[in-house]
Amino acid sequence: MGLLRTIVRLMAIAALAHAVGPAPASAHPHVWVQAETTVLFGNGSQITGLTHKWTFDEFYTAMAIEGLDKTEKGKFTRQDLAELTKTNMEGLKEFGYFTFPKLADRDLEMGEPVDAYLEVGGDKQLSLYFTLPLKQPLLAEAKGFNFAVVDPSFFIAFEWVKANPIKLGAGAPAGCIAKVQGQEREPEEAKKLGDAFAKEFGGVPGGISSSERAIVDCSQAAAK
Numbered sequence: 001m002g003l004l005r006t007i008v009r010l011m012a013i014a015a016l017a018h019a020v021g022p023a024p025a026s027a028h029p030h031v032w033v034q035a036e037t038t039v040l041f042g043n044g045s046q047i048t049g050l051t052h053k054w055t056f057d058e059f060y061t062a063m064a065i066e067g068l069d070k071t072e073k074g075k076f077t078r079q080d081l082a083e084l085t086k087t088n089m090e091g092l093k094e095f096g097y098f099t100f101p102k103l104a105d106r107d108l109e110m111g112e113p114v115d116a117y118l119e120v121g122g123d124k125q126l127s128l129y130f131t132l133p134l135k136q137p138l139l140a141e142a143k144g145f146n147f148a149v150v151d152p153s154f155f156i157a158f159e160w161v162k163a164n165p166i167k168l169g170a171g172a173p174a175g176c177i178a179k180v181q182g183q184e185r186e187p188e189e190a191k192k193l194g195d196a197f198a199k200e201f202g203g204v205p206g207g208i209s210s211s212e213r214a215i216v217d218c219s220q221a222a223a224k
Helices: 002-011 015-020 058-065 082-093 187-201 219-223
Strands: 031-042 046-056 099-103 114-120 126-139 145-149 156-160 166-168 177-183 211-217
Touching: 031 126, 031 145, 046 058, 046 099, 046 145, 058 126, 082 114, 082 126, 099 126, 166 177, 166 211
Parallel strands: 031 156, 031 166
Antiparallel strands: 031 046, 046 126, 099 145, 114 126, 145 211, 177 211
16 A cells, blocks of 8 residues: 555545545556646756646546635635645645756756646646755856656656646746756666565566656856
Protein backbone atom coordinates (compact mmCIF):
# COMPACT_ATOMS: atom_id res chain seq x y z
CA MET A 1 0.00 0.00 0.00
CA GLY A 2 3.04 2.32 -0.06
CA LEU A 3 2.21 3.59 -3.53
CA LEU A 4 -1.37 4.39 -2.60
CA ARG A 5 -0.35 6.26 0.52
CA THR A 6 2.16 8.28 -1.49
CA ILE A 7 -0.38 9.25 -4.14
CA VAL A 8 -3.05 10.09 -1.58
CA ARG A 9 -0.65 12.16 0.52
CA LEU A 10 0.70 13.96 -2.52
CA MET A 11 -2.47 14.61 -4.45
CA ALA A 12 -4.86 14.73 -1.47
CA ILE A 13 -7.61 12.70 -3.09
CA ALA A 14 -8.70 9.64 -1.14
CA ALA A 15 -10.94 8.55 -4.02
CA LEU A 16 -7.86 7.91 -6.10
CA ALA A 17 -6.98 5.00 -3.83
CA HIS A 18 -10.25 3.28 -4.78
CA ALA A 19 -9.63 3.95 -8.46
CA VAL A 20 -6.12 2.49 -8.38
CA GLY A 21 -7.19 -0.47 -6.24
CA PRO A 22 -5.18 -2.69 -3.91
CA ALA A 23 -3.25 -4.58 -6.61
CA PRO A 24 0.56 -4.67 -6.29
CA ALA A 25 2.16 -1.60 -7.80
CA SER A 26 4.76 -1.58 -10.55
CA ALA A 27 6.91 1.25 -11.78
CA HIS A 28 4.24 2.74 -13.99
CA PRO A 29 2.69 6.22 -13.66
CA HIS A 30 -0.73 6.66 -12.07
CA VAL A 31 -1.10 10.39 -12.68
CA TRP A 32 -0.12 12.21 -15.89
CA VAL A 33 0.85 15.87 -15.95
CA GLN A 34 1.47 18.23 -18.86
CA ALA A 35 4.01 20.80 -17.64
CA GLU A 36 4.96 24.26 -18.78
CA THR A 37 7.17 26.76 -16.98
CA THR A 38 7.91 30.47 -17.14
CA VAL A 39 11.41 31.56 -16.12
CA LEU A 40 11.19 34.74 -14.05
CA PHE A 41 13.56 37.69 -14.29
CA GLY A 42 14.05 40.73 -12.09
CA ASN A 43 16.47 42.64 -9.87
CA GLY A 44 18.39 43.94 -12.87
CA SER A 45 18.50 41.03 -15.32
CA GLN A 46 18.68 38.24 -12.76
CA ILE A 47 16.91 34.88 -12.93
CA THR A 48 14.71 34.95 -9.85
CA GLY A 49 12.49 31.86 -10.03
CA LEU A 50 10.09 29.62 -11.91
CA THR A 51 6.33 29.71 -12.37
CA HIS A 52 4.82 26.31 -13.12
CA LYS A 53 1.57 25.33 -14.75
CA TRP A 54 0.79 21.62 -14.37
CA THR A 55 -2.29 20.27 -16.15
CA PHE A 56 -3.59 16.93 -14.89
CA ASP A 57 -5.07 14.14 -16.97
CA GLU A 58 -8.83 13.76 -17.37
CA PHE A 59 -9.08 10.82 -14.98
CA TYR A 60 -7.34 12.57 -12.11
CA THR A 61 -9.24 15.78 -12.83
CA ALA A 62 -12.59 14.01 -12.54
CA MET A 63 -11.60 12.47 -9.20
CA ALA A 64 -10.08 15.66 -7.84
CA ILE A 65 -12.91 18.10 -8.50
CA GLU A 66 -15.88 15.84 -7.78
CA GLY A 67 -18.26 17.65 -5.45
CA LEU A 68 -16.17 20.83 -5.23
CA ASP A 69 -18.41 23.00 -7.45
CA LYS A 70 -20.01 24.63 -4.42
CA THR A 71 -20.48 28.12 -5.84
CA GLU A 72 -22.18 27.14 -9.09
CA LYS A 73 -22.93 23.67 -10.45
CA GLY A 74 -20.41 22.65 -13.07
CA LYS A 75 -18.09 25.60 -12.38
CA PHE A 76 -15.14 25.79 -10.01
CA THR A 77 -13.85 29.01 -8.51
CA ARG A 78 -10.42 29.39 -6.95
CA GLN A 79 -12.17 29.60 -3.61
CA ASP A 80 -13.91 26.28 -4.26
CA LEU A 81 -10.49 24.73 -4.93
CA ALA A 82 -8.56 26.60 -2.22
CA GLU A 83 -8.49 23.76 0.32
CA LEU A 84 -7.36 21.28 -2.33
CA THR A 85 -4.63 23.73 -3.39
CA LYS A 86 -3.40 24.04 0.18
CA THR A 87 -3.28 20.30 0.75
CA ASN A 88 -1.57 19.63 -2.56
CA MET A 89 1.14 22.22 -1.89
CA GLU A 90 1.75 20.79 1.57
CA GLY A 91 2.15 17.33 0.05
CA LEU A 92 4.40 18.53 -2.77
CA LYS A 93 6.82 20.09 -0.28
CA GLU A 94 7.93 16.63 0.84
CA PHE A 95 9.07 15.93 -2.73
CA GLY A 96 10.80 19.24 -3.41
CA TYR A 97 7.91 20.24 -5.68
CA PHE A 98 9.41 17.82 -8.24
CA THR A 99 11.59 20.73 -9.38
CA PHE A 100 15.36 20.30 -9.67
CA PRO A 101 17.26 23.44 -10.74
CA LYS A 102 21.01 23.50 -11.34
CA LEU A 103 23.77 25.82 -12.43
CA ALA A 104 25.80 23.49 -14.62
CA ASP A 105 26.11 20.47 -12.29
CA ARG A 106 25.58 22.35 -9.01
CA ASP A 107 22.20 22.00 -7.32
CA LEU A 108 20.35 25.23 -6.55
CA GLU A 109 18.01 25.81 -3.63
CA MET A 110 14.45 27.03 -4.04
CA GLY A 111 12.49 29.13 -1.58
CA GLU A 112 8.94 28.58 -0.36
CA PRO A 113 6.27 28.59 -3.11
CA VAL A 114 3.98 31.59 -3.60
CA ASP A 115 0.87 32.41 -5.61
CA ALA A 116 -0.43 28.83 -5.72
CA TYR A 117 -3.91 28.12 -7.04
CA LEU A 118 -5.91 25.50 -8.93
CA GLU A 119 -8.07 26.26 -11.95
CA VAL A 120 -10.34 24.26 -14.24
CA GLY A 121 -9.73 25.49 -17.76
CA GLY A 122 -11.94 25.63 -20.81
CA ASP A 123 -10.82 22.10 -21.67
CA LYS A 124 -12.34 20.98 -18.32
CA GLN A 125 -8.93 19.84 -17.05
CA LEU A 126 -7.47 20.82 -13.70
CA SER A 127 -4.28 22.89 -13.65
CA LEU A 128 -2.06 23.80 -10.72
CA TYR A 129 -0.19 27.10 -10.85
CA PHE A 130 2.57 28.11 -8.44
CA THR A 131 5.83 30.07 -8.29
CA LEU A 132 9.10 28.83 -6.81
CA PRO A 133 11.65 31.61 -6.16
CA LEU A 134 15.36 30.87 -6.22
CA LYS A 135 16.86 31.37 -2.76
CA GLN A 136 19.77 33.15 -4.43
CA PRO A 137 18.91 34.86 -7.74
CA LEU A 138 21.37 34.26 -10.59
CA LEU A 139 22.86 36.71 -13.02
CA ALA A 140 21.05 36.13 -16.28
CA GLU A 141 24.35 35.70 -18.13
CA ALA A 142 25.51 32.91 -15.80
CA LYS A 143 26.23 29.87 -17.97
CA GLY A 144 24.53 26.55 -17.42
CA PHE A 145 21.21 27.32 -15.72
CA ASN A 146 18.92 24.35 -16.20
CA PHE A 147 16.10 22.57 -14.41
CA ALA A 148 14.03 19.41 -14.58
CA VAL A 149 10.44 18.75 -13.53
CA VAL A 150 10.27 15.05 -12.83
CA ASP A 151 9.13 12.43 -10.32
CA PRO A 152 12.16 10.10 -10.04
CA SER A 153 9.92 7.27 -8.82
CA PHE A 154 7.63 7.66 -11.89
CA PHE A 155 4.43 7.53 -9.82
CA ILE A 156 3.56 10.76 -11.63
CA ALA A 157 4.53 11.11 -15.29
CA PHE A 158 5.53 14.66 -16.17
CA GLU A 159 5.74 15.61 -19.83
CA TRP A 160 6.49 19.02 -21.28
CA VAL A 161 3.73 20.47 -23.44
CA LYS A 162 4.63 20.30 -27.12
CA ALA A 163 4.20 23.99 -27.94
CA ASN A 164 6.38 26.54 -26.15
CA PRO A 165 6.95 24.58 -22.91
CA ILE A 166 9.55 27.01 -21.50
CA LYS A 167 8.71 30.70 -21.59
CA LEU A 168 10.85 33.69 -20.67
CA GLY A 169 9.20 36.15 -18.31
CA ALA A 170 9.18 39.93 -18.46
CA GLY A 171 12.62 41.49 -18.14
CA ALA A 172 14.50 38.69 -19.88
CA PRO A 173 17.50 40.10 -21.79
CA ALA A 174 17.00 40.17 -25.55
CA GLY A 175 18.56 37.11 -27.17
CA CYS A 176 17.99 34.67 -24.30
CA ILE A 177 17.22 31.13 -25.40
CA ALA A 178 15.05 28.58 -23.58
CA LYS A 179 14.69 25.01 -24.76
CA VAL A 180 14.11 21.46 -23.58
CA GLN A 181 17.02 19.09 -23.91
CA GLY A 182 16.36 15.38 -23.44
CA GLN A 183 18.74 13.30 -21.36
CA GLU A 184 18.06 9.65 -22.07
CA ARG A 185 19.22 7.13 -19.50
CA GLU A 186 21.73 4.52 -20.50
CA PRO A 187 19.96 1.18 -21.11
CA GLU A 188 21.80 -0.57 -18.26
CA GLU A 189 20.95 2.24 -15.82
CA ALA A 190 17.28 2.14 -16.82
CA LYS A 191 17.17 -1.63 -16.30
CA LYS A 192 18.73 -1.37 -12.83
CA LEU A 193 16.26 1.33 -11.79
CA GLY A 194 13.31 -0.63 -13.15
CA ASP A 195 14.41 -3.76 -11.29
CA ALA A 196 14.85 -1.79 -8.07
CA PHE A 197 11.34 -0.33 -8.21
CA ALA A 198 9.87 -3.71 -9.05
CA LYS A 199 11.57 -5.28 -6.04
CA GLU A 200 10.41 -2.54 -3.67
CA PHE A 201 6.79 -2.42 -4.82
CA GLY A 202 6.24 -6.07 -5.66
CA GLY A 203 5.48 -5.60 -9.34
CA VAL A 204 7.16 -6.15 -12.66
CA PRO A 205 9.77 -3.73 -13.99
CA GLY A 206 8.23 -0.77 -15.74
CA GLY A 207 9.32 2.35 -17.57
CA ILE A 208 11.58 4.84 -15.83
CA SER A 209 11.08 8.49 -16.67
CA SER A 210 13.95 10.10 -18.52
CA SER A 211 14.78 13.59 -17.30
CA GLU A 212 14.23 16.21 -19.97
CA ARG A 213 15.99 19.25 -18.59
CA ALA A 214 15.09 22.78 -19.59
CA ILE A 215 18.07 24.90 -20.59
CA VAL A 216 18.11 28.70 -20.26
CA ASP A 217 21.00 30.47 -22.00
CA CYS A 218 21.41 34.24 -21.85
CA SER A 219 25.18 34.25 -22.30
CA GLN A 220 25.00 35.36 -25.93
CA ALA A 221 22.55 38.10 -25.03
CA ALA A 222 24.99 39.44 -22.45
CA ALA A 223 27.79 39.45 -25.00
CA LYS A 224 25.93 41.72 -27.43
